[in-house]
Amino acid sequence: xxxxxxxxxxxxxxxxxxxxxxxxxxxxxxxxxxxxxxxxxxxxxxxxxxxxxxxxxxxxxxxxxxxxxxxxxxxxxxxxxxxxxxxxxxxxxxxxxxxxxxxxxxxxxxxxxxxxxxxxxxxxxxxxxxxxxxxxxxxxxxxxxxxxxxxxxxxxxxxxxxxxxxxxxxxxxxxxxxxxxxxxxxxxxxxxxxxxxxxxxxxxxxxxxxxxxxxxxxxxxxxxxxxxxxxxxxxxxxxxxxxxxxxxxxxxxxxxxxxxxxxxxxxxxxxxxxxxxxxxxxxxxxxxx
Numbered sequence: 001x002x003x004x005x006x007x008x009x010x011x012x013x014x015x016x017x018x019x020x021x022x023x024x025x026x027x028x029x030x031x032x033x034x035x036x037x038x039x040x041x042x043x044x045x046x047x048x049x050x051x052x053x054x055x056x057x058x059x060x061x062x063x064x065x066x067x068x069x070x071x072x073x074x075x076x077x078x079x080x081x082x083x084x085x086x087x088x089x090x091x092x093x094x095x096x097x098x099x100x101x102x103x104x105x106x107x108x109x110x111x112x113x114x115x116x117x118x119x120x121x122x123x124x125x126x127x128x129x130x131x132x133x134x135x136x137x138x139x140x141x142x143x144x145x146x147x148x149x150x151x152x153x154x155x156x157x158x159x160x161x162x163x164x165x166x167x168x169x170x171x172x173x174x175x176x177x178x179x180x181x182x183x184x185x186x187x188x189x190x191x192x193x194x195x196x197x198x199x200x201x202x203x204x205x206x207x208x209x210x211x212x213x214x215x216x217x218x219x220x221x222x223x224x225x226x227x228x229x230x231x232x233x234x235x236x237x238x239x240x241x242x243x244x245x246x247x248x249x250x251x252x253x254x255x256x257x258x259x260x261x262x263x264x265x266x267x268x269x270x271x272x273x274x275x276x277x278x279x280x281x282x283x284x285x286x287x288x289x
Contacts, residue, residue, distance in 0.1 A: 003033045003103045006156075007082030011072035012051075013041035015090035018202065020050045021126060025093035027057050031100065035059045035082045039072040047090075070169050070177040077162070077169070086156040088199055091208075093122065094153075095197040102156055105194060105277060105286055113161045113189045115277070117154040117198030124204055134193040136274060139186035143230060143238050147221060150191070152178045153199035157185065164188045175213055176220035183228055190274040194286070 008026055012019055026036050038051050040063035048063050055061060060079045066072045073087055084106055088094060098117075106112060119132040137150060165184040169177050185191070203211075210217065230238075275288045 002107075003031070003100075004084050004106060005033045005035055005082035006031060006084040006086075006099055006102065007035040007037065007077075007080035009037045009039065009073055009076030009080065009087040010090055011039050011041070011069050011076065011087065012043060012047055012090035013066075013069075013072075014043045014045040014047060016043070016045040016047045016050060018091040018093075019047050020053075022088060022090050022093050023050070023054050025095075026088065027054065029094065029097065029099045031103070033082075034099070035080060037061065037076045037079055039066070039076045040064075041066045041068075041072055067171065068174065070171045070173060073169050073177070074171055077167075083159050084156060085159055085162055086199075088153060091202045091204065092153045092200060093126070093202070094199045095120070095128075098196070098198045101194075101196045101286075102198065106158065108286060109192075109277070109288065112192045112277070114157040114185055115155070115192040115194055116150055117194050117196050119149075119151040119154060120197055120200035122200045122202045124202070126202075128200065129203070131197065133195060136193055136276070137191045138274075139183075139234070140238055140241055142183060142186060142225060143228070143234065144242065145222065145225060147179065147225075150178075150182055151199075151201060153201050154197075155182075156198065161185055161189055173220055173224075175210070175217040176224060179217075179221040180224045183224055192274045192277055194277040196279065 010022060036058050038058055038061040040047055042063055042065040051061050116134055118134050120128055121130040123129050170180045173180055277286050278289050280287045
């Protein structure tokens with residue numbers, strides 16, 4: 001199998017405590033067609049020394065003042081050339097061999113342009129504390145403000161989708177740039193879900209922007225939904241979906257009919273929800289289910 005080039009960007013600013021572990025989670029994949037880019041925002045805590053330690057294994061790195069996380073990511077993606085793209089922040093990390101899983105799925109299923117794995121969480125020691133099966137997502141979930149959460153650390157996509165979405169991440173946002181990118185991806189493609197472990201989010205006891213500023217994140221995310229150009233057709237479908245959800249919720253609460261078959265039939269007709277991608281033990285391959 002010809003392995004596609006995978007481009008990974010790590011943005012960092014004064015993240016010396018976990019940066020080396022993040023870098024090693026990428027390099028220790030042993031993936032032969034890797035493009036790894038590190039964008040440092042002018043750190044003064046020893047981060048640059050760690051980056052220099054691994055610079056021979058990096059495709060590109062720089063340390064200079066920037067305008068924040070999403071500006072750093074944009075700089076990194078502008079330097080990238082891989083067919084497959086993703087980013088990992090400097091306190092998070094990838095699971096072993098996950099790049100080979102990613103490569104196999106994108107090679108085996110040409111129609112898959114965007115996927116996410118099971119949600120996993122590390123503690124400060126790097127232990128995997130929790131793993132949660134990914135749910136099936138559609139753009140209608142987002143339009144209905146049911147968006148919590150597509151885990152960024154477990155999400156990866158093809159370059160043509162990035163190009164369709166404008167070749168950019170929104171650098172005007174401070175917190176919800178990932179969410180806004182997912183909204184634009186949904187304009188063009190379905191999100192596929194796999195049960196495999198890809199990446200994980202580190203739960204820290206202090207100084208964690210994404211958790212400490214969760215309310216600000218939600219405000220930005222919901223403002224993005226309000227500004228999203230939703231077609232008249234999608235508005236009509238969303239209205240019907242909300243009606244079906246109310247009926248299903250009422251039937252379940254009153255125990256008249258404990259089933260969601262009405263909602264299932266509606267979703268099957270209008271949402272064309274994606275299939276899960278699962279691993280088959282006998283064939284030792286991934287399959288659509």
